[in-house]
Amino acid sequence: MACMDEFRFLHAADLHLDSPLLGLTEKSGDYARLVADASRRAFSDMVSLAVESGCRFVVLAGDVFDGDLRDTQCGLFFINGMARLQAAGIRVFMILGNHDAENRFAKHLRVTDNVHLFATSGAETCVMEDLGVAVHGHSFARRDVRDNIARQYPPPVPGLFNIGILHTACQGREGHESYAPCTVEQLVNHGYQYWALGHVHTREILHENPYVVYAGNLQGRHAREAGPKGASLVTVRGGEVLTVEHRVLDAVRWACEAVDLNAATTYAEMGSRIRAASLDLVARAQGRPVALRLELVGATPLHASLIRDAHELQLEVEAILASVSDHIWLERLRVHTTAPARPEVLDPSTGGRIAADIRSAATPEALQAELDTILTTILDRMPAHTRTEEMRAAILHDVPARARDLALSLVENPEAGDNAHQ
Structure with a gap:
């Protein structure tokens, strides 16, 4: 059994179906309706891309759903997408990620026959004899997976093109929980030809030959996920990766x-x-x-x-x-x-003396202690995952400066706003 001369597959991850686009909830009704189904439209376009590109199979590297399922229609929508792929003769290999693991629906998903959902009990292998491809995967059994589960993945099947599907914060990723940690070196030395990674929402090729790839997510969910989003279209020829193309799918x-x-x-x-x-x-x-x-x-x-x-x-x-x-x-x-910037000039007027007092008083040293006390009270009432030292430092840096600038604007040049509009 040998690898087919040439074929294509699609690598996608972090679909987060029905995830709200954060920061847009207070916009107009028309806009709200436009963005509400963005993740679904991106998913539909992903299915269309797989069909139109002649893909033989699709790998989904976790977090298909967005936490606990709010609407069973979301599950049915996903199944309908899988049925479209089945009608085109396209197989699907998927794992559960940290968000899927807390979803009561995902573990009991009754999908079409073309879909293989990898087990949560350990890593397993699926072989496509007609293509000469072995796909290895391991689903999350729970959200908080801190073990290096890549160590459990089977060795490569000799003579086949081996793909590992893994949901991981490989070598740690800022802004992402350190789930299923591993290193690039570990994955490279495992012997697979392609690692299809999920969990990190930014597209990144960590290594080539063998390829270790984050496809990124299909649809950005907030401003920290800016720029084009999509999936990776992979072409394999003679048992080697020929191209890994980023195809844009965000709605x-x-x-x-x-x-x-x-x-x-x-x-x-x-x-x-x-x-x-x-x-x-x-x-x-x-x-x-x-x-x-x-x-x-x-x-x-x-x-x-x-x-x-x-x-x-x-x-x-x-x-x-x-x-x-x-x-x-x-x-x-x-x-x-x-x-x-302007040179310091002694201004003996009342406004000048007030401005000088503001400059001398509004220093970080003068305000920091009081501001820090207020911040501690506020942050203690916020969810734990939102309380960061970065947030505290930014507020302590910005608030005194902005308060000073606002006070100076009222004292030094109260008519500046009117003149600026001219």
């Missing part, structure tokens, strides 16, 4: 964009820069709706009015985006501009 595109307002003196100039950046984002999204997290940066005379007139700024930016496209929405606006 809604998340984007994080920093617009530099350095030296901008009017809102019209600011609008021109935001519009140019937005037009570029819309073009790159290729017709997909865009959820934009916008950050304004740079040293600008507008700084005081931007932080003082937050509501007006929000409306201004939303109007600019509406002029660019009906399908770009502002998920969040952050103002991280600064005032232009």
Whole structure:
């Protein structure tokens, strides 16, 4: 038995079907309906891609569902997708990831005959004799898998193309729980030709020959998952990987964009820069709706009015985006501009003395102790997974500076906002 001369398969992971797109829940009803089924549309396009590309099989590397199943229709939707693949003669090999493991439905999924769900009791092997391919997998039995389960995977089947499907935080990944930890070296030395990894939502090829690949997720779920999302289309020839192509499948595109307002003196100039950046984002999204997290940066005379007139700024930016496209929405606006540097000049006026007092008082040392006490009280009431030292440090750094800038804007140049709009 030998590997077929040439074939294709699709590697996908972290479908998170019916996962809400976080940060968009308060948008308009039309927009809410547009994004509500983004994960389903991405999944449907994945099935279409497998059929149209002539794939012989599909591997799903965990987290098909998003935690506990809220709606059994989601399970039926997935089964219908598997039936479409079966009708095209495409087999499916899937494992349960950490989210699937807490899903009461996933373990008892009665899917079509073309689907093999790997066991939770240990690693096992499926051989496709017609292709000369051996697929190895191990499902999560529980959410919190901290063991190096890759060590349990069987040795490669001699003379076949061996694929390992593994849900793992390989060598640790920032922002992801350290589930099923392992190393790239361990996987490379195991003897398989391709490792199809899941759990990390960013596409990454960790190693070539043999290939160790994170396909990333099909659909970004929040602004930290920005950019194109999709699956990996793999072509095998003569028992070796010929190509690993990233195919974009996301239905809604998340984007994080920093617009530099350095030296901008009017809102019209600011609008021109935001519009140019937005037009570029819309073009790159290729017709997909865009959820934009916008950050304004740079040293600008507008700084005081931007932080003082937050509501007006929000409306201004939303109007600019509406002029660019009906399908770009502002998920969040952050103002991280600064005032232009200027020489220190002694100002004997009342306003000048107040400004000097603000500068001397609004130092991290003066406010940090009180702010730290307030933060401790707030963070203690938040869910454990949201309490991070990074969050605390960012607040302790930003709040004193923003309070100082706002106070100075009111004292030093109360009419700056009116002039900037001209």
